[in-house]
Ligand SMILES: Nc1ncnc2c1ncn2[C@@H]1O[C@H](COP(=O)(O)OP(=O)(O)OP(=O)(O)O)[C@@H](O)[C@H]1O
């Protein structure tokens with residue numbers, strides 16, 4: 629068995645007079661996610677130039693953009709997996725750079741590839757994740773049962789992770805993301821490679837998560853965004869080119885048209901222009 633992976637974050641529930649569970653301030657219409665001019669360089673290459681957007685509590689944000697636009701890089705910064713080169717962001721009121729531990733307690737993250745341990749059963753795996761995320765011992769069993777139920781994993785809960793189909797692997801990935809009942813859930817292409825029936829089931833699951841969580845959903849499937857998201861953020865070449873409520877966006881235009889208009893620019897990134905790259 630490998631060591632715990634860095635995306636499996638600790639979670640300790642804290643409560644005081646001015647804060648609710650997980651230390652979230654008790655404010656109506658609380659801005660759960662605030663991203664300001666986030667940028668990331670990999671060496672000389674700038675993957676993310678300028679990403680700013682916000683999300684209120686309970687929103688499902690469709691995070692869109694062509695391949696290489698910078699979605700995963702942004703998501704990794706928001707989940708404190710990668711340090712930003714510049715800019716800032718807060719999740720549930722906590723700064724991703726200065727209060728990374730609190731941010732980790734308040735987010736659940738499903739990376740592009742679910743971080744499963746093949747030789748554990750789903751139930752063993754979720755119990756393990758709950759423990760390392762700091763779920764109190766007395767609550768572990770109920771949290772595992774609830775995550776299994778919410779992600780419809782009951783029939784396969786005693787199956788080894790390595791024997792799961794892709795659809796169930798994704799469900800198990802979502803189950804580990806919600807095991808500590810975080811305020812914010814960040815899902816990086818959760819329906820990629822799934823069959824149409826699994827896609828529909830996972831969409832329903834994500835919609836139901838929004839009753840209790842704020843969700844960032846990175847996806848290339850536009851009908852998915854249209855059917856479940858409340859807000860759309862489109863990134864292109866490392867920049868946000870559109871941030872809009874879904875209801876305002878599609879007036880007179882399909883989301884596909886809006887997306888293509890936003891990303892049709894063939895302009896080079898500034899560093900590519902500077903180096904004269906084709
Ligand atoms: N570790 C890395 N080192 C150098 N460049 C990287 C690294 N990770 C990503 N990149 C580059 O940064 C850019 C943004 O990549 P990123 O994975 O964030 O895009 P994405 O929007 O998630 O794309 P996709 O839709 O294909 O998942 C790409 O040009 C990619 O090649």
Ligand SMILES: [Mg+2]
Nearest residue numbers: 699700701740
């Ligand atoms: Mg990606």
